[in-house]
Amino acid sequence: MPITATHVNLYHVCHRELWLHANEVRMEHTSDTVSEGKLIHETAYPQRAERYREIVLDGVKIDFYDPKAKVVHEIKKSNKAEAAHLAQIKYYLYILEQNGIEGATGILEYPTLRITETVTLTPTDRSEMVKWLTNITVILNSLTCPPLLHAPICKRCSYYDFCYVGE
Template identity: 30%
Template sequence: MSISVDEYVAAERDPARNPQTRITGLMVQYYHVCRRELWFMSRDIDIDRETTNIQRGTHVDETSYQGSRKSFQIDGRIQLDVLDSGDIMEVKVSSALEKPARMQLLFYLWYLREIHNIEKDGVLAYPTERSREQVELNAETTAQIEATIEGILDTVAAETPPALEKKPYCDSCLYQDICWM
């Protein structure tokens, strides 16, 4: 059994406590895409970051909204983009995996509020689709994020990866060779 969300928050707020698992936005995204992928990543089994899909996403992120956002790193592991309006922005190539992107942004908003006492709203942007969506942290989304945190902590604490589960995007996943060998 992993730690509770309250224990996680307490450890994050106190640098001397150094939480065993430091959750990142990418971990939240992976949790909602594929828990097996999250487990591999938590073991430092990483993907090739030079693939076309990864580079395309990086290019869209780096070239969109250049004049209206600034990037900040929080606690050495969370990279936030802040719009001129003060909203936190998450940029994605496509809305195909909308829930993981939304949850990643909600995690950033939750982290700012719970760990640093900073209240912000968010914007989820898909520049190639020319769409943006406002995202806010409320009671319902807070409960979803806290359930996600518990799920992540349980997943990474497990001795073995979650069961193999065929999903529509497995064929384009960069972990497919590990999963399906």
């Protein structure tokens, strides 16, 4: 199974959600938060679909890529999982590099917060990426679901009812 940017994002949020998602247990369709995020993604920059391209490399889909400036644009609803968002963009940049596109950068955008952040891929990021990908592969290949996280973020998660059904 190819590792996607969603896998990298979820790895930085919750290993259990990563495993469930990879094993086709999907709860996003029940989440108002996910729906709001999709709406923001689709409406925040309506002209973007005309100006930028969607590309797929090695099974990784980048929604908004500016090939002239070599910039990946990623839109998120909230910065509560910012580390995961940054990891996702860095993975995009890593995949671009692996496919011969050097010097690409990313822009992480939180339209409702009016925050943008430029993202680059550093040598440290590249070595961390190898660790992330190894750990993600271990989780994806595991026969058992990782344990509950028991973190504040769980209360807003689309898998909350699934994970805490017995409690």
